[in-house]
Amino acid sequence: MNTLTDNTTFDLESSSLREVNRALHAPGVSGAKTILHPRGAHALAAGVNAELQITIEGHVGYYAAGMNQQAAITIAGNAGVGVAENMMSGSVRVSGNASQSAGATAHGGLLVIEGDAAARCGISMKGVDIVVGGSVGHMSAFMAQAGRLVVRGDAGEALGDSIYETRIYVRGSVTSLGADCTSKEMRPEHHQELAELLASAGYPEDDTSAYTRYGSARQLYHFTVDNADSY
Amino acid sequence: MTEQATAHGLRESATFDRTTMAEIRRAASTGVYDIRGGGSKRRLPHFDDLLFLGASMSRYPLEGYRERCGTDVLLGTRFAEQGVRPMHLDIPVTIAGMSFGALSGRAKDALGRGASAVGTSTTTGDGGMTDEERGQSKHLVYQYLPSRYGMNPDHLRMADAIEVVLGQGAKPGGGGMLLGQKITSRVAKMRTLPEGIDQRSASRHPDWTGPDDLTIKIQELREITDWQVPIYVKVGASRTYYDTKLAVHAGADVVVVDGMQGSTAATQEVFIEHVGIPTLAAIPQAAEALRELGMEREVQLIVSGGIRHGADVAKAMALGADAVSIGTAALVALGDNDPRYAKDYEALGSAAGYFDDYQDGTDPSGVTTQDPELQMRLDPEAGGRRLANFLGVITMEAQTIARACGKSHIQHLEPEDLVALTVESSAMARVPLAGTSWIPGAATGY
Numbered sequence: 001m002n003t004l005t006d007n008t009t010f011d012l013e014s015s016s017l018r019e020v021n022r023a024l025h026a027p028g029v030s031g032a033k034t035i036l037h038p039r040g041a042h043a044l045a046a047g048v049n050a051e052l053q054i055t056i057e058g059h060v061g062y063y064a065a066g067m068n069q070q071a072a073i074t075i076a077g078n079a080g081v082g083v084a085e086n087m088m089s090g091s092v093r094v095s096g097n098a099s100q101s102a103g104a105t106a107h108g109g110l111l112v113i114e115g116d117a118a119a120r121c122g123i124s125m126k127g128v129d130i131v132v133g134g135s136v137g138h139m140s141a142f143m144a145q146a147g148r149l150v151v152r153g154d155a156g157e158a159l160g161d162s163i164y165e166t167r168i169y170v171r172g173s174v175t176s177l178g179a180d181c182t183s184k185e186m187r188p189e190h191h192q193e194l195a196e197l198l199a200s201a202g203y204p205e206d207d208t209s210a211y212t213r214y215g216s217a218r219q220l221y222h223f224t225v226d227n228a229d230s231y
Numbered sequence: 232m233t234e235q236a237t238a239h240g241l242r243e244s245a246t247f248d249r250t251t252m253a254e255i256r257r258a259a260s261t262g263v264y265d266i267r268g269g270g271s272k273r274r275l276p277h278f279d280d281l282l283f284l285g286a287s288m289s290r291y292p293l294e295g296y297r298e299r300c301g302t303d304v305l306l307g308t309r310f311a312e313q314g315v316r317p318m319h320l321d322i323p324v325t326i327a328g329m330s331f332g333a334l335s336g337r338a339k340d341a342l343g344r345g346a347s348a349v350g351t352s353t354t355t356g357d358g359g360m361t362d363e364e365r366g367q368s369k370h371l372v373y374q375y376l377p378s379r380y381g382m383n384p385d386h387l388r389m390a391d392a393i394e395v396v397l398g399q400g401a402k403p404g405g406g407g408m409l410l411g412q413k414i415t416s417r418v419a420k421m422r423t424l425p426e427g428i429d430q431r432s433a434s435r436h437p438d439w440t441g442p443d444d445l446t447i448k449i450q451e452l453r454e455i456t457d458w459q460v461p462i463y464v465k466v467g468a469s470r471t472y473y474d475t476k477l478a479v480h481a482g483a484d485v486v487v488v489d490g491m492q493g494s495t496a497a498t499q500e501v502f503i504e505h506v507g508i509p510t511l512a513a514i515p516q517a518a519e520a521l522r523e524l525g526m527e528r529e530v531q532l533i534v535s536g537g538i539r540h541g542a543d544v545a546k547a548m549a550l551g552a553d554a555v556s557i558g559t560a561a562l563v564a565l566g567d568n569d570p571r572y573a574k575d576y577e578a579l580g581s582a583a584g585y586f587d588d589y590q591d592g593t594d595p596s597g598v599t600t601q602d603p604e605l606q607m608r609l610d611p612e613a614g615g616r617r618l619a620n621f622l623g624v625i626t627m628e629a630q631t632i633a634r635a636c637g638k639s640h641i642q643h644l645e646p647e648d649l650v651a652l653t654v655e656s657s658a659m660a661r662v663p664l665a666g667t668s669w670i671p672g673a674a675t676g677y
Contacts, residue, residue: 046455047456082438086379101437143433165425221425221429
C-alpha cells in the first residue's frame with residue numbers, strides 16, 4: 001500500500017503518533033486517510049497541510065487537527081482541549097463534544113462541533129468560522145478578533161468578553177455578556193451570512209430569525225480612565 | 232540638586248524625590264497610569280556587583296592573542312538523537328525577541344543583518360514573522376506567544392527554533408500592549424486587528440494553563456514540525472527555580488530566563504519597577520534547578536536582562552548561562568537614544584539617553600516607530616554593521632576575561648571564578664563576598 005497517495009487506514013494500536021503524523025505531513029500526500037483507535041491521543045492530525053480527507057474513528061485528546069491547513073478532518077467522537085487550534089484553512093468536524101478552547105486563535109477554515117463546546121470556545125479567534133450544534137461554555141469568543149461564531153444552543157457567562165470584530169450568533173440564551181460585547185440588530189446581510197454558515201455546517205433548516213447577533217460595542221478600543229471599571 | 236537649593240541647605244526627600252512627585256502630579260492631572268518602554272531603571276543588584284578573580288599562582292591564564300578561547304554554542308541538543316536539529320551559533324550572544332510593531336521593519340532587518348554577520352540568532356516577537364527578518368536572519372527563533380498574533384504554521388516550519396513565551400522580565404504575569412499610534416495598516420493586518428486601536432496582548436495562553444498542559448503543547452509543536460526544531464521556553468524571572476524545573480519536565484530543549492532589567496516596548500511603569508526579580512538573582516536558581524535534574528548543559532540556559540558588555544556576558548555564563556540575549560543594548564547599537572538626535576528628543580520632552588516612550592511611535596532614532604519618515608533614519612545595512620561590531624566587541628571582551636581565568640572556552644567559566652562586592656549580590660549570585668568565604672544564605676534553598 002502506498003500511504004502517500006492511496007486511501008489509507010492507520011491504526012494507533014500498531015503505529016505511533018509520530019508515524020501517523022509524519023505520513024500525513026509527507027510531501028505530495030493525497031487521498032482519504034482513516035485513523036483507528038485514537039484513544040485520546042494528543043496532537044493527532046496536527047500540522048496537516050494538504051487537501052486530505054481524514055477521518056478519526058474515536059475520541060481524541062488535546063490539539064487534534066491543530067493548525068490545520070487545507071484538510072477536511074472528521075472526528076467521530078469527542079475532542080479534548082484546543083481542537084483545531086490556530087487552524088488556517090480546511091475544515092474540522094467533531095461529531096461529539098469539544099473541551100475548552102475549541103478553535104482557539106484559528107485564522108481560517110470551518111470548525112463544526114455537533115455537540116457542546118466547553119469554556120473559551122473561539123478564544124482569540126482570528127478569522128475562523130465556528131458552528132456549535134449545542135451550547136458553549138463561559139468566556140467563549142474572549143478577545144475574538146475576526147470570523148464568525150454560531151451557537152445553536154446557549155452560551156455561558158461572559159460571552160465575547162473584550163471582543164474585537166468577530167460576529168457571534170446565538171439561538172438560545174446567553175448567561176451574560178462580557179465587557180464591551182453587545183447585542184446587535186440582525187440586518188439582511190446578517191441573516192444571509194448566518195444562513196450560509198448554517199448550511200455549510202449541515203444545519204440548513206435553522207430559522208435565522210431565531211438567532212441574536214452579538215459583537216463589539218467598540219467602547220474599549222482605546223484606553224481611557226473612564227473605562228477603568230470595565231477592565 | 233540645584234545650586235540655589237544647595238546654598239539654602241535644602242534637603243530633598245529620598246522618599247518623595249522630584250521624580251516621584253512629578254509622577255504624582257502627572258497621574259493626578261491625566262487619570263491614567265504611566266506607560267513606558269525599557270526595563271527597570273532603579274539601581275538593582277547586578278553584574279556590576281561581581282568581580283572575576285583572574286588567574287594567580289593556582290590558576291594558569293591563557294595568552295590573549297595566541298591561545299584559543301572558544302565562543303560557539305549549541306542550543307537544543309536534548310532531543311538531537313530524535314531528529315531535533317540543534318542551533319550552532321558562533322557566539323553566545325543572541326538577539327532577544329522584539330516584535331515587528333514595537334520595532335520598525337527596518338530595525339528588524341538590521342537586527343537580522345547584524346546577528347547573521349557574526350553567526351548568531353535573532354528572534355521574532357508579538358505580531359509574527361516578517362519577510363525582512365526571515366530574509367536577513369541566518370538563525371531565526373520564532374516566538375509562540377499568548378496573543379498568537381500572526382501565528383502561522385508555515386512560519387513555525389521556517390524557524391530554526393521555537394520559543395514558547397510564558398513571560399518576560401519586564402512584566403512577569405503581564406500581557407502586552409501596543410498603542411494605536413503604532414498600529415499601522417501593515418501591523419494591523421499581521422495581527423488581524425482594526426487599524427489604530429490600542430491593542431492588547433493576552434497574559435495567558437489561550438489553550439493551555441499549567442505545566443502539564445505545556446507538556447502537551449510542546450508535543451503538538453514537535454509533531455507539527457516533525458521533531459526537527461528545538462523548542463525554548465521563556466519565562467520572566469520570578470520563581471525561577473521552579474519555573475526551570477517545570478519547563479524541563481515539560482520537554483523544553485532550552486530555558487530562557489529574562490530578568491527584570493529586561494526591556495519591554497510598552498508596559499505600566501509600576502509593573503516594570505515592582506514585579507519580578509533581578510537577573511543576578513535568577514541565574515543561580517535556574518542553574519541549580521538544571522543541576523538537580525541532571526540537565527546542566529543538556530538543556531541549555533539563555534539569560535537576558537541588563538547585558539551591556541563582555542563582562543556581563545562572562546558573568547552570566549560563569550553563573551550558569553550557556554548563552555545570553557540582548558535587547559536594549561542591540562537597539563542602542565542601532566542608534567536608539569543617540570545624542571545626534573538630541574534636539575528631537577528634547578522636543579518630545581525627553582533627552583537622548585533618557586527616552587523610553589517607545590509606545591508613542593515617535594522615536595527620533597527610527598528604531599521603535601512605524602512612522603514612515605522616522606523609520607528612514609535607520610539604514611538597515613549601516614545598523615546591521617554597527618550591531619555586528621558591537622556583538623564582536625562584547626564577545627572579545629568576554630573572551631578576554633575567560634582567558635584571564637584560564638578558560639579555553641567561554642562556557643568553561645564557573646561560579647568559582649567570581650566573588651561579590653556586596654552582601655546582597657553575594658546572597659543572590661551565590662558566590663562569596665570578596666575576601667571571604669562567606670555566602671549569605673548558602674545553606675538554604677529557594
